[in-house]
Amino acid sequence: MSLDGAPSRRRTARSSEQKARVANPLGIGESLLVNWYTRTRSSLILAFLQVWTRQFRRIDERCLAAMRISLACVLLWDIHRGWVLADDWLAMQAYDQWPLPFGPQDPALSLRVALALLGTATLALDRLRRVVRCLQLSIRLTLHHRLSRCLGLPASAVESGVANRTALESRRAA
Amino acid sequence: MLPIGRRWSLDALRRRAVGIWPAWLSSTAALGLLATICWIYLTTFFSKDGPAWWSEGDAVRLAVADRAVARPLGMWCVQHLSDEWFRFLTWGTLLAEALVPVLVLTARDWCRNVAALLVAGLHLGMWLLMDLGAFPLVMMGVAAVIYLPLSHAVVADHSDDGSAAVAQIWVARILAGLMATNLLLAIDDERQFRWPVEPETSMARWLRRGHTFLAAEPVWAMYAPEPLRFTGWWLPVAKTIDGDLVDPLTNGAPTIAAFSAVESRLRWAYLGNPPSSPAESEALNSTRATTSTGSAPRPEISAGTTQKAYLGFFLRQRSEHAALPAFVWLGLVYVYEVLEGPDRGRMVPMISASWPEDLPAIQIADALQHPVFKLDASRLGDAHWTPRKMAVPASASAL
Numbered sequence: 010m011s012l013d014g015a016p017s018r019r020r021t022a023r024s025s026e027q028k029a030r031v032a033n034p035l036g037i038g039e040s041l042l043v044n045w046y047t048r049t050r051s052s053l054i055l056a057f058l059q060v061w062t063r064q065f066r067r068i069d070e071r072c073l074a075a076m077r078i079s080l081a082c083v084l085l086w087d088i089h090r091g092w093v094l095a096d097d098w099l100a101m102q103a104y105d106q107w108p109l110p111f112g113p114q115d116p117a118l119s120l121r122v123a124l125a126l127l128g129t130a131t132l133a134l135d136r137l138r139r140v141v142r143c144l145q146l147s148i149r150l151t152l153h154h155r156l157s158r159c160l161g162l163p164a165s166a167v168e169s170g171v172a173n174r175t176a177l178e179s180r181r182a183a
Numbered sequence: 184m185l186p187i188g189r190r191w192s193l194d195a196l197r198r199r200a201v202g203i204w205p206a207w208l209s210s211t212a213a214l215g216l217l218a219t220i221c222w223i224y225l226t227t228f229f230s231k232d233g234p235a236w237w238s239e240g241d242a243v244r245l246a247v248a249d250r251a252v253a254r255p256l257g258m259w260c261v262q263h264l265s266d267e268w269f270r271f272l273t274w275g276t277l278l279a280e281a282l283v284p285v286l287v288l289t290a291r292d293w294c295r296n297v298a299a300l301l302v303a304g305l306h307l308g309m310w311l312l313m314d315l316g317a318f319p320l321v322m323m324g325v326a327a328v329i330y331l332p333l334s335h336a337v338v339a340d341h342s343d344d345g346s347a348a349v350a351q352i353w354v355a356r357i358l359a360g361l362m363a364t365n366l367l368l369a370i371d372d373e374r375q376f377r378w379p380v381e382p383e384t385s386m387a388r389w390l391r392r393g394h395t396f397l398a399a400e401p402v403w404a405m406y407a408p409e410p411l412r413f414t415g416w417w418l419p420v421a422k423t424i425d426g427d428l429v430d431p432l433t434n435g436a437p438t439i440a441a442f443s444a445v446e447s448r449l450r451w452a453y454l455g456n457p458p459s460s461p462a463e464s465e466a467l468n469s470t471r472a473t474t475s476t477g478s479a480p481r482p483e484i485s486a487g488t489t490q491k492a493y494l495g496f497f498l499r500q501r502s503e504h505a506a507l508p509a510f511v512w513l514g515l516v517y518v519y520e521v522l523e524g525p526d527r528g529r530m531v532p533m534i535s536a537s538w539p540e541d542l543p544a545i546q547i548a549d550a551l552q553h554p555v556f557k558l559d560a561s562r563l564g565d566a567h568w569t570p571r572k573m574a575v576p577a578s579a580s581a582l
Contacts, residue, residue, distance in 0.1 A: 064290035066214040072327045074190040079324030087317040 088124045095120045184212035184358060208355045215362060216328060220302075221284035228280040233409025236277060240270030241523065245410040247312050248522050250441070257312035272308075279305045287329060295331045302326035412523055412564040415457060416442065418516040418532065419497050420550045423508040428550045431497050431513075439518050439532050439553055458517050458535045459487035460560035487560055490515055490535040498538060513538045514547040517558060524566035531570050533558040544574035552576050 095117045184204050188194045235242040247257040279301045286298035303326045310319035420437040421429055430437040494515050519531045533556045548555045556570035
């Protein structure tokens with residue numbers, strides 16, 4: 010896959026040891042001198058793992074692009090939904106106080122600002138290169154969901170988890 | 184770290200989006216993404232160990248019948264499909280969740296494609312039957328990376344890779360360090376989940392905060408170990424100084440009739456937290472107090488946190504809008520719906536909180552023209568529990 014295929018400057022400078030490893034990946038000649046059985050077995054396992062890892066980590070570039078586009082659409086849809094619900098969000102999540110250290114004066118406005126910033130940052134990060142590009146996916150997949158969790162999920166998740174567990178344990182006890 | 188802009192992007196049109204990161208970093212990121220997908224389905228499969236998922240096979244019916252996430256198609260299925268169909272769906276879901284990681288781990292093309300179909304089908308069904316927000320859509324989008332086209336025209340041309348900029352190695356190392364930290368936090372999160380230890384030091388509390396923002400550990404609380412065996416919704420009942428009886432959520436007349444699935448989409452979507460008992464609230468308060476950053480003390484709450492928060496929200500909202508008539512009294516009712524046993528489908532309105540606190544139950548019963556019952560949050564979902572009646576409407580008792 011292309012993820013492996015892109016050559017870098019560092020990869021072009023191979024040591025002689027690396028070249029020898031490429032020529033004889035299992036190291037069979039050396040194994041006879043040291044410990045024939047152990048060396049061969051471990052080398053085979055390592056070779057298998059290496060091949061499996063190469064196979065496992067393949068991702069098509071078009072599929073990555075499809076994921077990027079679909080996640081961006083989902084994010085925009087989710088921001089729109091959060092925008093509509095901003096006024097009622099805190100009460101819906103059973104929070105009586107703003108859970109973040111900033112913006113407690115107007116929670117709905119703070120939430121909308123956070124959503125706008127998130128959307129803008131996501132779009133902006135598409136256009137920046139190098140350092141910020143790598144953060145794009147992690148922001149989409151991590152920050153967005155962590156922010157949502159921080160704002161919303163703990164109360165409901167904890168309480169429904171407690172309720173589920175309590176109900177199940179009382180049933181088991183019965 | 185993944186070359187997500189190499190195709191179908193403005194950068195690709197300008198031929199700028201290639202070779203940004205070292206290959207080893209992109210490979211590691213691809214490995215991490217696929218391993219995360221496997222981990223998600225493995226953990227969700229193993230955490231669903233309740234009888235509703237296995238011996239009874241009712242889990243999907245219980246989940247779809249939940250009013251908080253209701254969709255019209257889901258409610259139609261609950262009303263018209265037999266329990267056998269839902270057992271088939273329940274066990275099919277478990278099978279799909281078990282198969283996906285296995286198929287992805289085989290690293291064979293056709294297995295990966297079958298896994299992608301399973302993930303897409305599973306979450307498409309979820310999206311059609313339940314309103315779970317962005318979750319099914321996100322997972323359908325993520326399913327795309329599992330798919331491997333049979334024609335490997337994948338690796339188009341790398342002729343321009345040689346001229347591509349290679350990232351600074353220290354940035355790559357920092358990112359690799361962040362990935363490793365995330366992995367360690369995920370492992371520690373799992374350790375805390377399996378063998379919880381109450382954090383006592385400030386360092387432990389900081390770590391807890393780090394877990395919330397960074398750790399990749401998926402937490403399955405909604406349908407694990409099994410879905411709730413009841414559902415319900417909140418019904419605020421108020422009397423204004425004009426003498427009108429209103430439901431401040433809808434501004435209509437208060438009624439215990441179930442709302443339609445369409446109405447639930449926005450207004451009710453996240454109002455699905457069931458009432459909490461005082462014991463659970465104390466536990467929750469103590470947990471929050473240990474992680475709280477602010478110096479302001481939280482008010483002592485004797486009843487459940489959820490109902491108090493909802494009641495406070497309605498009172499605050501009314502006091503902030505001068506145009507709306509003030510309340511004389513406000514009662515918060517949880518309409519409890521039983522999903523199993525002989526009383527399946529029965530709706531029981533239970534008084535959860537009221538303002539003022541000594542509000543007579545008969546006032547709410549009269550407003551609803553329906554008997555009201557006493558809430559015992561710790562017994563919700565218990566098929567052997569019979570709620571105790573508090574008051575019947577004055578008109579009915581006169582008869």
